[in-house]
Amino acid sequence: MEFDWTTLGGKSPTALVKARTVAHHALQWPTKAARANLEAVADDSHSSLTWEAGPGALFSQPLPAGDATVRVGLRLAGLALIVMRGNLMLDTYELAGRRDSMVGVWLDSSLRALGLKPATPVTLPYTIPSHPVARGSAYSFSGESEAFDELVRWFDAAAEVLEGVRTGYTDGRADGARCWPHHFDIATVVALDPPGADTARSIGIGMSPGDHYYPQPYFYVSPYPLPKGAALPPLALGHWHTEGFTGAVALAESIVALDDRRAGVSGFVRSAYDAGRAQLGFVGEADQPQ
Amino acid sequence: MSAPTKPAASVAAELPAHGYTITKPVPGSDIPMDLTFALTRDEIYVPIVVRRPPGRGPFPVIVMGRGAGRGGVPQIEKQVELLAPMQDEMIARGYVVVFVNYRNEIPHLYQDRIRAHNLVDDMSGGENRTLKSAATLDSDDLIAILGYLQTLAYVDADAIGIVGVSHSGEMILKIAAETTFAAGVAIEGASHEFLSVDTGPTAPRAGNEIQYQDIEVVRQNANKARAMERIKRIRTPILHIGRNADHLQGIFRLAHEWMQEAGKDTTWVSFDHPVHGFPFIYRGTDGTYKPDPVQRKAFELFMEFFDRHLKRKR
Numbered sequence: 001m002e003f004d005w006t007t008l009g010g011k012s013p014t015a016l017v018k019a020r021t022v023a024h025h026a027l028q029w030p031t032k033a034a035r036a037n038l039e040a041v042a043d044d045s046h047s048s049l050t051w052e053a054g055p056g057a058l059f060s061q062p063l064p065a066g067d068a069t070v071r072v073g074l075r076l077a078g079l080a081l082i083v084m085r086g087n088l089m090l091d092t093y094e095l096a097g098r099r100d101s102m103v104g105v106w107l108d109s110s111l112r113a114l115g116l117k118p119a120t121p122v123t124l125p126y127t128i129p130s131h132p133v134a135r136g137s138a139y140s141f142s143g144e145s146e147a148f149d150e151l152v153r154w155f156d157a158a159a160e161v162l163e164g165v166r167t168g169y170t171d172g173r174a175d176g177a178r179c180w181p182h183h184f185d186i187a188t189v190v191a192l193d194p195p196g197a198d199t200a201r202s203i204g205i206g207m208s209p210g211d212h213y214y215p216q217p218y219f220y221v222s223p224y225p226l227p228k229g230a231a232l233p234p235l236a237l238g239h240w241h242t243e244g245f246t247g248a249v250a251l252a253e254s255i256v257a258l259d260d261r262r263a264g265v266s267g268f269v270r271s272a273y274d275a276g277r278a279q280l281g282f283v284g285e286a287d288q289p290q
Numbered sequence: 291m292s293a294p295t296k297p298a299a300s301v302a303a304e305l306p307a308h309g310y311t312i313t314k315p316v317p318g319s320d321i322p323m324d325l326t327f328a329l330t331r332d333e334i335y336v337p338i339v340v341r342r343p344p345g346r347g348p349f350p351v352i353v354m355g356r357g358a359g360r361g362g363v364p365q366i367e368k369q370v371e372l373l374a375p376m377q378d379e380m381i382a383r384g385y386v387v388v389f390v391n392y393r394n395e396i397p398h399l400y401q402d403r404i405r406a407h408n409l410v411d412d413m414s415g416g417e418n419r420t421l422k423s424a425a426t427l428d429s430d431d432l433i434a435i436l437g438y439l440q441t442l443a444y445v446d447a448d449a450i451g452i453v454g455v456s457h458s459g460e461m462i463l464k465i466a467a468e469t470t471f472a473a474g475v476a477i478e479g480a481s482h483e484f485l486s487v488d489t490g491p492t493a494p495r496a497g498n499e500i501q502y503q504d505i506e507v508v509r510q511n512a513n514k515a516r517a518m519e520r521i522k523r524i525r526t527p528i529l530h531i532g533r534n535a536d537h538l539q540g541i542f543r544l545a546h547e548w549m550q551e552a553g554k555d556t557t558w559v560s561f562d563h564p565v566h567g568f569p570f571i572y573r574g575t576d577g578t579y580k581p582d583p584v585q586r587k588a589f590e591l592f593m594e595f596f597d598r599h600l601k602r603k604r
Contacts, residue, residue: 091557
């Protein structure tokens with residue numbers, strides 16, 4: 001079912017910080033479960049998550065549990081952990097009012113019961129922005145239900161855009177969208193060079209629900225490796241971001257101001273992608289690299 | 291002149307819930323106990339201990355039970371003395387705390403019994419005897435105790451939770467299928483009767499200890515249709531606390547899984563601990579109260595569950 005872009009902006013894009021920050025912490029549980037039970041791969045994709053629009057949840061990669069596979073997810077609306085075996089929802093655990101110590105007991109119990117390794121011993125190889133939850137406080141997000149609903153809508157919108165990239169950007173190879181728990185962004189990478197090429201030019205396309213750069217959701221298009229001093233052409237929507245990463249950025253507040261948001265975001269991604277290709281040395285829509 | 295009419299055969303009325311109380315000190319605590327004899331369904335009395343915070347309430351209530359009924363008054367007095375520091379923590383959090391006893395367990399009687407009701411006295415010619423259709427079970431005592439607690443002015447009748455270890459954990463499920471209370475915590479709930487699990491001579495055993503650690507073995511030896519017929523009547527949220535190495539762990543877990551399958555409000559957690567019933571934190575032999583980290587975590591977890599379900603209702 002197509003996402004209804006007119007629903008975006010029901011909650012102001014800049015009013016999602018509290019919900020996003022606490023959800024970012026909660027998201028570390030599914031990825032810990034994956035790190036505990038999947039063999040590590042070089043690109044860390046074993047720790048990534050997949051968005052499912054139905055439950056509005058981010059799920060771990062499938063964990064092998066006997067004859068079945070198990071996925072651990074975080075439902076954003078109401079913030080609850082979910083354990084799925086195949087398509088059967090085995091367990092849910094609402095986080096409101098609970099401390100991480102309790103959540104760990106619950107998740108470890110669920111995993112052990114399925115013959116899987118517990119999540120709590122896992123140490124993450126990165127840090128995320130501080131939150132009282134990490135210092136032992138209970139999850140507390142009263143009054144944030146609209147913000148969580150709005151985050152769900154931004155992930156739904158991103159999933160639609162990234163699926164369009166995967167199926168439509170045939171001049172490169174794009175995988176399905178993954179959410180990366182370190183930064184909480186959902187993205188795909190369009191690989192522009194053949195597998196095994198010495199250079200590995202690519203363009204990352206994604207949506208961040210907000211971060212220390214921008215306290216609101218934004219879509220981004222980030223070519224790699226961008227030559228130093230590359231001339232960045234003007235964009236019809238958004239701007240070029242150059243601090244920490246280089247990429248075209250379209251902020252949520254600009255998107256919700258558009259009459260046709262779907263067309264606006266698609267156009268932004270396409271034009272920034274084409275600009276990125278040009279910067280990486282490709283000319284024309286289907287040309288080979290120079 | 292009409293012939294005199296015979297008095298109609300009658301059914302004795304159920305007595306209203308009530309109890310008789312003796313207040314006594316609890317060794318090592320400033321909070322006394324109300325040793326109370328609560329009316330049971332068959333009109334005798336079962337001993338319970340009630341302890342409460344200062345004030346008029348109404349307070350939420352946590353009912354505690356361990357194992358099968360036994361030992362009469364000395365048993366619960368001893369249990370309360372040993373559990374007093376833990377109970378004092380619960381009272382400090384605003385709960386009335388009740389420790390219960392029941393009549394002795396009668397294995398297997400639950401399976402085929404239809405709950406007792408009063409029968410017509412059609413023999414005595416007007417004496418109005420109180421006759422029962424069936425024997426009363428220990429789980430009926432727990433229902434009667436809830437009925438008594440609901441009569442107390444300082445009790446919030448809609449905020450009564452029960453935590454039980456082992457057979458008392460199973461009783462929580464049994465009565466949840468018969469009546470409704472605010473929340474239940476089944477600690478290592480030995481729910482073989484509730485789930486209709488075979489405990490006969492062909493059941494897996496090591497010596498005299500039945501071996502139902504593996505949930506799949508339990509599943510194969512349970513009567514699911516019968517269990518689900520009971521589970522579907524449950525309207526109370528249940529927290530199941532297992533113990534990873536327990537020989538009945540598969541039973542504890544299956545109760546949760548089938549409740550989940552039936553769409554019930556059920557939560558599962560399990561811990562590594564060497565002691566059966568470890569979330570009940572007893573004084574040591576030297577009288578000191580030293581919960582280990584796992585006990586502390588389990589205690590906090592089930593108290594948070596009660597806070598969630600008993601205090602929100604107020």
